[in-house]
């Protein structure tokens with residue numbers, strides 16, 4: 001099966017096909033020997049910036065198809081390449097959407113060139129799925145703002161240069177830019193697939209308001225309206241890699257006087273994996289295409305794509321581990337890495353249950 005076959009779908013234009021092919025060739029030359037996750041991320045941010053790919057996720061008119069397909073291609077080859085790419089977009093999105101000209105000028109070019117690392121700080125220890133329960137506060141002090149409180153699960157926490165942070169002001173949840181020098185991000189969090197991540201503490205941290213006070217929740221949701229569909233793109237990349245690894249293994253592994261691929265139960269597994277991937281790809285690029293071409297909110301489409309693609313990817317990767325047998329759980333093996341990488345996708349940017357609530361709410365409107 002041609003991994004790029006779906007780029008021939010009517011959702012895409014020639015520029016998308018060229019971008020996917022360019023990114024696929026590029027990333028294969030940029031894969032490096034294992035280092036710690038912080039160094040790998042810094043490396044990918046720099047290289048993605050130099051190569052011009054970050055411009056796609058730090059754009060005044062984001063093209064969701066380009067971001068989703070870049071995530072698909074990068075995730076296929078390296079989970080941290082995808083992570084480094086998208087966090088630059090997620091962490092600067094509110095500035096793109098509502099920043100002043102001065103803020104845009106100060107932050108966006110450097111983020112797009114990979115010279116500055118961005119982070120998006122919304123979640124708190126007691127406010128994950130229930131965003132409105134946040135307790136971080138923002139108050140006006142000496143003509144500016146200060147933020148107090150604790151954020152957690154913050155991707156790029158510890159290596160970011162600035163944190164786009166959400167906190168409650170008198171007018172309601174508001175978005176701010178907080179310089180890394182103003183926070184304590186020393187409490188790092190280890191997760192099953194190593195990523196730079198930290199709990200971030202704010203103590204009278206100087207902050208710059210983004211947009212209007214009280215508009216932060218809307219801003220966070222508008223940002224997610226762009227990036228949620230792209231999580232599905234990353235899920236597709238992991239799933240396609242798992243299928244490619246599975247096909248190669250099934251064709252080569254000899255057992256019972258035949259190949260693993262000759263056994264019908266294996267064939268059924270492979271057929272289910274491929275069908276799941278294609279169905280999720282349709283939902284993903286449908287959502288991206290609607291956003292790009294109609295310029296409307298895609299709350300329902302993005303929730304369906306994110307939910308279905310991440311659940312599918314988990315199943316496909318699990319199927320790949322099964323096909324590989326013992327090798328599938330050997331530390332460092334590609335499918336073992338995929339197994340660890342894929343798990344968080346069903347949790348962040350709204351867990352599957354949250355997506356179900358969103359879809360049902362849209363249906364019942």
Ligand SMILES: Cc1cc2nc3c(=O)[nH]c(=O)nc-3n(C[C@H](O)[C@H](O)[C@H](O)COP(=O)(O)OP(=O)(O)OC[C@H]3O[C@@H](n4cnc5c(N)ncnc54)[C@H](O)[C@@H]3O)c2cc1C
Pocket residue numbers: 119120121122123124125127128129130152153154155156191344347348349350351352353354357
């Ligand atoms: C790898 C990773 C990276 C992350 N990066 C960031 C980041 O950069 N910035 C940031 O702000 N946050 C980030 N997060 C946090 C992420 O957004 C939260 O983990 C997520 O929103 C869930 O919040 P929680 O962990 O507090 O779980 P909880 O809110 O406690 O939810 C636990 C579980 O409850 C279930 N649930 C939720 N709603 C319902 C419902 N209505 N009905 C029934 N069950 C429900 C779901 O299964 C959910 O997983 C990241 C998380 C991970 C794992």
